[in-house]
Amino acid sequence: MTKTKVGLAAETRKLAGWGRYPEATGLAVRPEKLSAVRAAVGSDRWSSVLARGLGRSYGDPAFNPEGCTLFTERLDRLISFDPASGWLRAEGGLSFRAILDLFLPRGWFLPVTPGTRHVTLAGALACDVHGKNHHRDGSVGRHVGGLRMLLASGEEVECSAQERPDLFHATVGGMGLTGLVLEAELRLRPIQTAMIRQQVRPAGDLDSLMALLEEHDNRVPYSVAWLDTVAEGRNLGRGVLLLGDHAGIADLPSSQARNPLSRRPGLRATVPFDAPGGLLNPTTIRAFNSTYYNLQKRKAGESLIALDPYFYPLDIVDDWNRMYGRSGFVQYQFVVPTSTARSTLVGVLEACARKGLASFLSVLKRFGPGAGNLSFPFEGYTLTLDFPVAPGLFEFLDDLDWMVLDAGGRLYLAKDARMSPATFRAMYPEFRRWLEVKHQVDPHDRFRSAQSVRLAMHSQEVSSR
Ligand SMILES: Cc1cc2nc3c(=O)[nH]c(=O)nc-3n(C[C@H](O)[C@H](O)[C@H](O)COP(=O)(O)OP(=O)(O)OC[C@H]3O[C@@H](n4cnc5c(N)ncnc54)[C@H](O)[C@@H]3O)c2cc1C
Known part of the structure; x- marks a missing residue:
């Protein structure tokens, strides 16, 4: 660890996102005070900087190997x-x-x-x-x-x-x-309470799942569907819709209603080491998909569930990203307009089946209107798929990119590790507008990430026009 002339302890360390692909080595500082953040952003010791939170974005948006990555989680007043x-x-x-x-x-x-x-x-x-x-x-x-x-x-x-x-x-x-x-x-x-009224609604194919999602759009505040990516033929796109709403005090049994905001800590587990060869490989992922669908089908109906396991089921297992083994994984999340959603979803699921690829966690959701600039969501359907990094995967995802682009869709930057600059520009038509603002506030690209370099999100482009 070296002390810089601004008094910040900078260390060289391995940097990655939650998917642990890609990895890089670079300088990192962990400022405790605002004065240290100001010093780090202004320091001439490094060519560029980037703030990082808890590193839960998946690919390369939260580190800056060519400059300095500022770990900001201690600035939490x-x-x-x-x-x-x-x-x-x-x-x-x-x-x-x-x-x-x-x-x-x-x-x-x-x-x-x-x-x-x-x-x-x-x-x-x-x-x-x-x-x-x-x-x-x-x-x-x-x-x-x-x-x-x-x-x-x-x-x-x-x-x-x-x-x-x-x-x-x-x-x-x-x-x-x-x-x-x-x-x-x-x-x-x-x-009023720390409980959710949950409804579990299984659907035997993609059409029924999409119909269920649309039917509940205006009725229920929380809705998300888990999709079985292994099912084929007439079961293609089968899944389970999980609907939820905050329970009121009147919904709780009297024993709980006395203390309606008390939380129920769920089970905790951890993955202590990198699973050799990956615990999650095509065989285990296939087995998980069918078993999970059948288990959820049996739970169909309404129940009360504690808020934490409803919103954060994955937080039960610390470091679950290590289950994919040392090579890491990518999360592929796209959104497409409602008008092209069905054909794109069928195309993507069939392409996965042809390639023999199954995803461990596959989530289908409806989005409402978007917010503009580089925000990911817009009105339509979003699908999230997890794939372990393996030979041939990126060529396959390039093909999926074309399908998504053709359907008028885009990928989520927070999950991206590999899209090309040309694909990014075609998917984000407001990038130019965003770049004008970036140019006004950061004309020399002081703030950079591995992702912004890969996607050529540079202010310099505006000055050279
Ligand atoms: C299990 C899991 C489930 C998830 N589910 C969802 C989901 O349902 N919906 C969804 O949208 N996302 C989801 N994500 C992604 C995650 O919510 C986002 O990537 C989130 O932004 C990560 O926050 P972070 O603090 O870890 O930021 P990081 O990953 O550390 O950084 C993300 C970005 O924020 C920037 N940043 C961080 N701090 C600052 C700062 N102080 N000033 C300026 N920029 C800053 C970084 O430069 C980087 O570009 C999920 C991730 C995981 C691991």
């Missing part, structure tokens, strides 16, 4: 909370887990949450994350008030949908490339 409105102001490194620990017992929940609570406030904003309620409530950016940002120039500015809206909209979903989010305001939502 609560600044203010207004119990009349639910507005919380905090430093960007505060985790969703900490927000839940502090506010759930007081009757407040996150307005939007991804499938893990191990994300930071700023990391979630930078990816404009979506949750099971996107069709109703949009992505997290819609629930954000003001941001305090540290720009490449060293200037600190406030922005919101009203104040410097261009900067705000380029930052929400902007993958950390417009500046560092020091503080953010998020509006929490009131809840």
Whole structure:
């Protein structure tokens, strides 16, 4: 570990996203105070910087091997909370887990949450994350008030949908490339209990699953479907729709109603080492898909489920990403408009079957209207597939990219590890607009990531025009 002249301890370390592909080596600092963040962003010791939260994005958006990666999770102070409105102001490194620990017992929940609570406030904003309620409530950016940002120039500015809206909209979903989010305001939502009323609805094929999703669009706040990617023929696209709503006190049995906001810690487990050859290989993934479908089918109907296992089933197993073995895995998530969704989903699932590829976790969801700039969601269907990195995989995913592009769709930057710059530009028509804002606030590309270099998201392009 070396001390830099700004007094920051910088260490050279291995850097990767949650999928552990790709990996790189680079400088990292973990500032404890805002003064150290300012010093790190302004330091001439490295050519560029990037903020990182808890590293739960999958591919290469959260590290900067050619410059310095700033691990920001210690910048996690609560600044203010207004119990009349639910507005919380905090430093960007505060985790969703900490927000839940502090506010759930007081009757407040996150307005939007991804499938893990191990994300930071700023990391979630930078990816404009979506949750099971996107069709109703949009992505997290819609629930954000003001941001305090540290720009490449060293200037600190406030922005919101009203104040410097261009900067705000380029930052929400902007993958950390417009500046560092020091503080953010998020509006929490009131809840009565820590329980969810869940409905499990199996569907024997893709058409019935899509019909169920559309039928519940306006009725239920949370909806997501798990898809069996192994089923073929007339069962192609079969799955299980999981619907949910916050339970009221009247929904609880009397024993629980006395303490409606108490949480039930589920089981915890950990994967202590890299599974040799990957615990998740085509054989185990196939077995899991069929077994899970049949198990869920038996659970069809309504029940009460604790909030944590409903929203964060994967958080039960720490380091579950190690189950894919040393080569890592990629999560392929795309969205396509409703009009082209059915044919694209059939095309993708049939292509996977032909290639003999099955995905361990495959999630189908409806999105509502999008937020613009580099935000991923727009109205339509999104499918998420997990694949272990193996020879031939990337050529196959290139073919899927064409299908998605042809259908008017796009891939999620927070999950991307390998798309080409040309594909990215074709998928994100507002990139040019975003780049103009990036050029205004960061003309020399002080903020860079491995992903931004791979996708050529450079301000320099604007100056050379
Ligand atoms: C199990 C699991 C389930 C998930 N489910 C979902 C889901 O349902 N929906 C969804 O949308 N996503 C989902 N994700 C992805 C994840 O929610 C996002 O990638 C999230 O943004 C990660 O937050 P983080 O704090 O770990 O950020 P990181 O991964 O560390 O960083 C992500 C981006 O945020 C930027 N960033 C971080 N801190 C700052 C800062 N202070 N200022 C400016 N930029 C910053 C980084 O530069 C990077 O570009 C899931 C991930 C996992 C592992």
